[in-house]
Amino acid sequence: MTETLRTARDEDAAPAGRFPSFSEGVRTWARIAALSFGGPAGQIAVMHRILVEEKRWLGEKRFLHALNFCMLLPGPEAQQLAVYIGWLMHRTAGGIVAGVLFVLPGLVAIMALSVIYALYGNVGFVQGLFFGLKAAVLAIVFEAVLRIGRRALRNATMVSLAAASFIAIFVFAVPFPLIIAAAGLIGYIGGLRRVAAFSGGGHGPAAKAGVDDARTVLGETIPAHARPGGTRALTVAGVLLVLWLAPTAALLAAFGTGNVFADIAVFFSQMAVVTFGGAYAVLAYVAQEAVGTYGWLAPGEMLDGLGMAETTPGPLIMVTQFVGFMGAFRDPGTLSPLTAGILGGLLTTWVTFSPCFLWIFLGAPYVERLRDNRGLAAALSAITAAVVGVILNLAMWFALHVVFGEVGTFERFGMKLAVPELESARPVAAALSVLAVLAVFRLRWGMMTVLGLSAVAGVVLQLAGLGV
Template identity: 65%
Template sequence: MNIHSKTAVSHDHGVSLAEASRVWARVALLSFGGPAGQIAVMHRIIVDEKKWVPESRFLHALNYCMLLPGPEAQQLATYIGWLMHRTLGGIVAGGLFILPGVVSIMALSVIYALWGNVAIVAALFFGLKAAVLAIVVEAVVRIGKRGLKSPVMRTLAAASFVAIFFFAVPFPIIILAAALLGYFGAARGHAAFAAVGHGAAHEDGESLLGNEMPAHARPSAKRALHVSLSWLALWLVPVAGILLIAGSENVFSQIAVFFSKMAVVTFGGAYAVLAYVAQQAVETYHWLKPAEMLDGLGMAETTPGPLIMVLQFVGFMAAFRSPGDLPPLLAGALGGLLATWVTFAPCFLWIFLGAPYIETVRQNKAFSGALAAITAAVVGVILNLAIWFAIHTIFRKTVAVEGYGLSFDAPVLSSADFWSLALSVAAASAIFRFSIGVLKTLAGSCVAGMGLFLLDAI
């Protein structure tokens, strides 16, 4: 099949950039719960409610984003924003996606640096986690129903879950194995791989964008060179300037270089790299204490935006404690923003450079089969995240299980937190049984958490 046979068209989907911006802001404000919850929120709003893109196109873009280093949900927003409104649309969608997290983490970092782990804030997080858990579970159900359309795909999802949860198989290996299986399965004509990831005709017809390729999505060497030079300069010129002015031992130089490296190697999302970041931040650079790293992770888990936003907290605390000639809070703010910049600038590069080429292979059976298999594997990975989050939300203690190839954290049943369990069940009932919106469920859980704190129940 000629992968370039689909004619490029100029889309008139009728959605203005201003209207899209309002929708992306709404997606961002509801993007709690790590990648699972964020993808679920985006899918519900962009595919089901607004019908901007068909199911097949959403999954195709998601599959590509799962292959990239960095936060896949933010990159998915950038991809769809670019698809609808060119580069500016991608910048708006991707930028708005992280803005609530930037503001939230910055405010909480200031509070933390000045007063420590404030009890009332911890109580708010306590209630919020229960709702986030329900959102993550909903994501598994929603994406699983859409992406697992054959026994082969359900088996692949189950195998991926077992591999990553029980045996700690690295995420890139799982994705590579799934991609190879899907590629050769589709190339040999197995219907199970060809069927997944391709929306039904009526489904595509209902969406605004459909399956045609917009004119701006056509790849070219000239465009690729322009995108590469522009975004590499935006990313690396500030890093080089800081190194030249401040020297390699300065804390801002260390932040710029370290988190630039992380932006390139964070395959598998935040969970896959946080252990290494924590080790380096605590043991090598001495920016944080172990408990403080966990506090930062708690902030990122319970505020909107990608979980990798915890890196902003790390950058803030690093510069706050080594401010040089700057006021500590100013240094901390600059350190946090610098960590955020070098973390997310490459994300726009990966999308704007690679998305046009990914668009051209949507009608190629072998490549689509590879991406379809990745969809199934991703469902298993998201289930892993859901269970990981549930264990750490409901149980106060876990025990490491090692041996015979096994490597996972098992909950200590006697450490179950009654109120966490009760709030989680209530939030799940609100979403699944009574169809109460995500925002109302989040707000109700926050109020419940603070109410329990005032009653001295937690």
Template identity: 80%
Template structure:
């Protein structure tokens, strides 16, 4: 059954638009969630094919405009796009259903794999599986550097900003949030000063629609609830804010800093504020803190978690659930380790994704105003350039810990450089990594093909006694 929204003139929609009934919307979002493999690019493509081309519920311009808005926000843009479109069609309930269903398959899959990893990680087949996945993920991350770099580094200033970002995080261990803040400030001030390099900033990781009238970018029929103004959005945002930060405050008050659950809640809540640039960018920050500061994971285990996230549906940032699971599993605070791990994983997912709903419900009605702000667009363009350097750091960090068994830190002149021990090279891991890189860059194999081939090769080598 199709529900017709018809607005009046003078500030409301000027033509008819067709949205589905709520139950049909739920079924469609469940279908999209089940097909949401392949990272944000693949997930966005699935949504576009089903919502724009197949169902024709929204138009091309409206879809792209919504995507550009979601790229302005911290958090996984594909999941936030689902929340936005669900909200546009069926108000708050639609956004909650769309966003939750989008995350649910990944939550269940990663939780199950985390349990298997924690209990049976020493089994040869499991070790071989993750040996192959590490090599594949390494190649995929290097491919992400090139893809995002081609899109974001449009002039020498952007290239310099990416290089400075890489040096800051790789050589000086500068925190990811500080790099993002500095890049945003530079882009904003550069645009306000009229510098040519920042004059044509895009929206986040994408670019603004060319010759697009802000009044028509969302399509013809704009529901009344999508207009700025009114108390409904503020009320919903206030409830979500309490749901997000309430458990964090309670855990800190009851357990105190230093408890693993309080640390998980606080850290991943902070992460939710700075996850610009997609999952690959923020994973460098997560790996830096989870391995170096909190000791929740060993370096190679972060790649194992990323391999899980790459091979399951849902947002790639769902790898954080694995991090929270392992952190609580190893420091259960008096609980049975498996129960603690499950609670840690669920807590991580809650504080990571609840803010995504908050940003959409609070900001979506003001999307037009944001779109017209050129200084803000320049700031986001600078952030995207800096993110290229951060993702390159992630790729190098992964490469060092996959190919070499020992990596030491050399300090001097204010720098802290990770330097591998040449004698600790892992020949099998290096060979698998070379195979994955060849498959991605020379043979142009798809992501799922590379993951499947690498996993199969890793299992075969492990069972043959040739594992790393």
């Protein structure tokens, strides 16, 4: 009986009066930020444990409802969930503090590692460290393919969408935004026509709560500022829109296209509105553009940046800061390379994360309307399925550049297919990657354990003359 009462109390949304003081909220968000390792799954688990189970500031249903909304949005869902809950408890200021604190540890850590990488990347110890991390990251990305695939590919239609997505991007180099748009349109039409394959919309853990639960969560218990209506949300959203786009417009006006800072601002602003499916889904797109179109990185360096992001707190998409840093570092113009790199990294972070606050402050009061929309729910299901194919492309792209030193391109009949140079094979890298895959899939070791042991192995192999 006691357990039943406790469960019922957990599932009720906490009234506004039970929310913490602002100062206590700030301390808690700082703690969550410091513990936010392990990618979005780990970060969401940390928030759930602290906010729902330990602090009991939110009920289970309200937490899942907020998460489900954040997974509908482009951008890092864990960071947006922090913004949402911070906003729910303490208005705009609470959302800003929660979102900024969530990103800040990763920003500082990735910036420091980027400086070390740019200045000392050829040092044997540093090379060995990232040599080992690449193998672990490869295993983690393959694990992400299976994890998301189990959730998203619930019928033959979804499997077909994933396969078509993989073929389109891996074989024909179709742009990622076009794949997402096509999948969303297919799902939207299928949802409106009540096609069975697209029914049961929603995705991720929150989908288990269902739309009816989502309606129960909000009810009349939410604070007044979290209800639709009024001009405050529009005003805040307008300010955020200007803060996001004004630097991009100013850089374009001052330097035009072709300047590294203008290119960074435009590219990552565009990316911020198409990054459905989380960081893994967009990394292949970012990697291919950063390497092939802009020349900001060498192929294997994207793996190095991902290794940094995997081993530091904060959103995995923080790897984009490394991309912006290296791009500006190598094309500094009249600035010193280090100054240009730091400014490029900060600019990348700004245009990547500013939209996250905009989506939450503008859209959160209308969550119920979004969740009730049959076409939108079906569109998200189709997009999630397509994202599985995109992540598989990322895994294959990474695998080729880990195992082979040279990867060419076969271009014929409309295809643009990556083909490895067999004589450039790296047996040691392949063996280390296989061991990392076995550790993840067979031994069920945690991500941090695999990353740490792989990094140590990489250093040892490099010092022994068997590394890169």
